Amino acid sequence: MNPTFEATIAFDTPAGVGVPAAPLRFPAWMRRLLPFARIPDAMRDRSTGLYNRPGLIAAANEILDAMPEGTAATMIVVEFSDLREVCDIYGRSTARKIISRVVSRLERVAGMRGVVGRTAKSQFTLLVPIANRDALERLHSALGKPARIELDAGDNEIVLVPDLLVDTVEPGDATAQELYRRMCRELSRIQASQQRRLEWMASQRERHSRPMSLPAL
Numbered sequence: 386m387n388p389t390f391e392a393t394i395a396f397d398t399p400a401g402v403g404v405p406a407a408p409l410r411f412p413a414w415m416r417r418l419l420p421f422a423r424i425p426d427a428m429r430d431r432s433t434g435l436y437n438r439p440g441l442i443a444a445a446n447e448i449l450d451a452m453p454e455g456t457a458a459t460m461i462v463v464e465f466s467d468l469r470e471v472c473d474i475y476g477r478s479t480a481r482k483i484i485s486r487v488v489s490r491l492e493r494v495a496g497m498r499g500v501v502g503r504t505a506k507s508q509f510t511l512l513v514p515i516a517n518r519d520a521l522e523r524l525h526s527a528l529g530k531p532a533r534i535e536l537d538a539g540d541n542e543i544v545l546v547p548d549l550l551v552d553t554v555e556p557g558d559a560t561a562q563e564l565y566r567r568m569c570r571e572l573s574r575i576q577a578s579q580q581r582r583l584e585w586m587a588s589q590r591e592r593h594s595r596p597m598s599l600p601a602l
Contacts (some may be wrong), residue, residue, distance in 0.1 A: 406473040406498035430503040433488050438510075441502025445512035445561035447551070448500065449554065452514060457555045461511040462489065462568050464548040465534070475538055483536050483545065488529040490534065494520070504565070512561060517553045524551070548572060 390521045413443040414523060428440025436444055465487065488501075491509055495501040499513035509523070511522045524532065529545075550572045554564050 410513070419522050433484060433503050434498060435488060435509070436505040438502065440502060440563045441504055441510055444500040444502075444567060445565075448498075448512055448514050449561060452556045454556055456514070457516055458512055458514045459517050459551050460554060460561070460564050460568060461494070461513070461520065461524065462504075462508065462550045462565070462572060463487075463510070464505075464572065465509045465545050466507060466548060467545050471543060476500075476542070476543075477493030479536070479538050479543070483534060483543065487534055488537060494523045495529045510565060517551065521551060524549070524556065542587070550575075 416515070424434070424436060424440060425506075426437055428443065430437040430440075435441075449458060465483075468480060468483070471483060487509065489502045489509060493512055495511050496515075498512060499515075501509060501511045504510040513523070528534065532547055532549055534547070535546045550568050551565065551570055554561075558564075
């Protein structure tokens with residue numbers, strides 16, 4: 386694996402993933418072409434229409450199983466830690482607009498042959514059957530560099546900067562579930578490290594900003 390990470394602040398790490406036993410009716414890429422081949426309810430996130438965690442893992446495994454030797458796919462975990470705060474401050478309506486924009490941008494990254502799912506309340510995961518470099522180009526094209534989602538909310542402009550972890554998987558390297566769990570652990574570790582660094586920097590600023598006592602005359 387060769388992970389690429391862009392971080393802001395930490396959030397909760399998703400729990401383990403369970404994969405449904407029933408096979409999918411159509412290949413993942415075909416379901417994007419067939420309007421009647423809807424994602425089964427058990428595999429669908431109702432608020433976005435994307436795959437949920439078990440559905441995303443199952444669809445991603447289909448892609449990995451079908452990959453020929455010598456090719457690679459890219460998994461991307463995108464976490465918008467500030468979504469909860471946006472909902473608290475601006476309300477559910479604004480949060481839904483932002484999520485809709487996130488979904489639209491990430492579906493653009495996934496393309497016709499990739500899959501994207503909402504794997505936690507503020508986390509989205511993609512499996513794209515293209516090389517890491519090409520996937521990063523799509524990601525930067527859709528979200529910008531650095532990655533961000535912007536929304537004009539009346540008198541305020543909301544800008545969300547996600548945490549990103551990008552990794553390459555080759556045939557036989559790992560299942561989608563194993564890779565996803567590994568990436569979540571790595572993302573959590575890096576976020577915790579960055580949070581400790583931010584807290585240390587804040588304590589240093591506070592220490593240096595304390596007023597000095599006047600010398601005795």
